[in-house]
Amino acid sequence: MPRVILCFMLILGLLAMLPPIIAAQARSTPNPNLPINIIQDMDLQSKFKAQSENELFADGRSQRPQVAGTVARDEAYADTHFNEGTVGGQWATTNPAQVPLTLALLQRGQDRFNIYCTPCHGYSGAGDGTVNQRALELVSNVDGPVNGTVWVAAKSVHDAAVTVQPIGQLFNTVTNGVRNMAGYGSQIPIEDRWAIVSYVRALQRSQNASINDVPADKRGGV
Ligand code: HEC
Numbered sequence: 001m002p003r004v005i006l007c008f009m010l011i012l013g014l015l016a017m018l019p020p021i022i023a024a025q026a027r028s029t030p031n032p033n034l035p036i037n038i039i040q041d042m043d044l045q046s047k048f049k050a051q052s053e054n055e056l057f058a059d060g061r062s063q064r065p066q067v068a069g070t071v072a073r074d075e076a077y078a079d080t081h082f083n084e085g086t087v088g089g090q091w092a093t094t095n096p097a098q099v100p101l102t103l104a105l106l107q108r109g110q111d112r113f114n115i116y117c118t119p120c121h122g123y124s125g126a127g128d129g130t131v132n133q134r135a136l137e138l139v140s141n142v143d144g145p146v147n148g149t150v151w152v153a154a155k156s157v158h159d160a161a162v163t164v165q166p167i168g169q170l171f172n173t174v175t176n177g178v179r180n181m182a183g184y185g186s187q188i189p190i191e192d193r194w195a196i197v198s199y200v201r202a203l204q205r206s207q208n209a210s211i212n213d214v215p216a217d218k219r220g221g222v
Pocket of ligand 1: 113116119120131152154155157162170173174178179181182184197200
């Protein structure tokens, strides 16, 4: 092989090693400059970093201490009967110990039901609340539904599909909602949700009662 070609190939080989050497050098040396970032998204924004100093707060820390009374979520939610209405993965069939079935609970439940549920479900729970009546008016307008109103009627709590549900399932419906019904977990405190579903049970009983539910000495009265 002529020497010229040999020299040429040698030079080419040496030149070919340059890019990987430059890349390796760039990768191993920290660069104080920020990379060129064309699409910023939210990469660069002012923020306080954990464990760093901050003069804004009296204690000089950017990391704020936990709010007094903070409880680990897992701990607070361990009681699934009370929090979710389930016992061992099944819908609970009884009230949890925190909200035993008492007359006071039912009265509270009636009070809350009348505030939160009657607009759609009506006072007896039959699904004939004023919102429902108004919506039916709007959808049955002679010229077609007003403003394209679409309406799914609130279900009657006396529907056979609902009366067979364990109380834990009712609690879940009120907490998280069901199909077209929104959940009330964020608006109604947990004890009140149990009071409401206990009252729903009483409503169901009231519509399906027999003479045997009336104490013997009260029968025959008006
Ligand atoms: C804004 C109207 C509205 C309010 C207020 C409302 N619901 Fe409902 N509810 C509905 C509708 C609509 C359905 C039926 C949803 C469907 O079938 O898509 C329903 C269904 C139900 C069901 C049947 C669930 C099932 O498994 O079929 C129960 C029980 C129930 N609601 C209880 C309550 C209780 C208790 C409250 C008060 C905390 C309440 N609802 C408040 C509209 C409402």
